Amino acid sequence: MRLATDLFASAQATVRAVGAYALFALRVLAAVPGALPRPGLVIAQVYNTGALSLVIIMLSGLFVGMVLGLQGFDLLQRFGSEESLGTAAALSLLKELGPVVTALLFAGRAGTALAAEIGLMRATDQLAAMEMMAVDPLRRVIVPRFLGGLIAMPLLAAIFSLIGIFGAQLIGVQLMGVDPGHFWSQMRAAVEVGDVMEGAIKSAVFGALCSLIAVHEGYHALPTAEGVGRATTRSVVISSVIVLLVDYLLTAVML
């Protein structure tokens, strides 16, 4: 009995939270046209979020690619088809690892920074001060950051995948001795525009989700130091789970 009421209460809370997110998303989208006349604000945010995550994205891309090179080579060798290493690495990076790992790193680096920044603006009355100056913080602060993340994510994912392929090549070709001609030509023959599009769509969706979650958590943070800390943690936890869940859904739809 107790369990049932608890379950019911938590289900209710979840529904309410999802509803709050949906409403907030609508408000943000409604404010997007108002923010478009000032592309400078958005570009500054693309630069901010992109620069924040660029180094870790590049490093992680390289390492993930190298691991793919090793594992892929070991696996493919058992079937005697090492030349397919390029195809295997490119497809797994473009379709799956690129968007997903980039999104997770993005949530951990840029997302937390966004949530903390906005939460701090809330805690120090900066958002209230904007309201008092008749400036809508949604349009001036939230939308540019949301769009910035939305634009930066696919770019970062592309960089991740490219560097990952380079890493796989480094291990497969340079270290394990796969024929470079086969590595590249097979890859070029097998990878289709649709595969690239799948990755692009995924990373755009993840970018929208991660940015939305980060700005939502920051915007609704309790106006205290603890509240800002909690918002930061929540943004990375929620983003990670949602990215993995949505990744499955998108894969199932697009496969």
Add this chain to the structure above:
Amino acid sequence: MTQQAAAPEAPAGLAVRVRDLHYAVNGRTILAGVDLDVRRRSVTAIMGPSGTGKTTLLRLLTGQLRPTRGQVEVDGQDLSRLSRTGLFALRRRMGMLFQQGALLTDLDVYENVAFPLREHTRLPERLLRHVVLTKLQAVGLRGAWRLTPAELSGGMARRVALARAIVMDPRLLIYDEPFVGLDPVSLGVVLRLIRRLNDALGLTSIVVSHDVREITAVADHCCLLSGGRIIAAGPPRALQASDSAEVRQFVRGEPDGPVPFHYPAPDYAVQAAAVR
């Protein structure tokens, strides 16, 4: 005894009119029936002990919070009937100095003061610079224009925030604790600035403060907020001469009297004995 200065049915002369204002958060009543009239072109002081709800009252006056009951009229407009657009239009004629300054941390001093102009006007850069530097000069911080908010002391941040609050030449200027953290010189400057802005630009000022001596020197009208109500209002001298024990206690800063210094608390012995 809330209002004897203004004729009760003359809202034309009133910048702000508050009737029977109630506000509660989390079941705790903070304001319980505030009536307040602010005459145009006056400096009205709202005084009161810490934590009585002065900041809350200002947030209600500016539509940042919605009252649980009662009516707030600013410039003859009922805030509860205004749409968000209407509220924003009204706020463009208001300036507010926040208790902690609330400067935008990603902009430097100059850009902070320029912010409302950039958002609401299309002034050419030369004119904009002239306006901003003039306002910074008025608060004595023209030389600090390229500092970031993190590089300012609390008092400097408050003065920058004041420059920002007046940059759009508002008709109603609201100050939340403008004197806290100011050294005697800047305090004198800010006091004179409040009076000068008020008289020269013909605007209306509402100043929240518990610095009785400073505020009574500039205010035309003082209100004492305590226990969720305005317990006294009138010209500063009338308040000082008041025969009410509560008012005397606050104005003279005596620790004992009807105005509680302590937040409501259970009996000390009970609280101390209730270990574990």
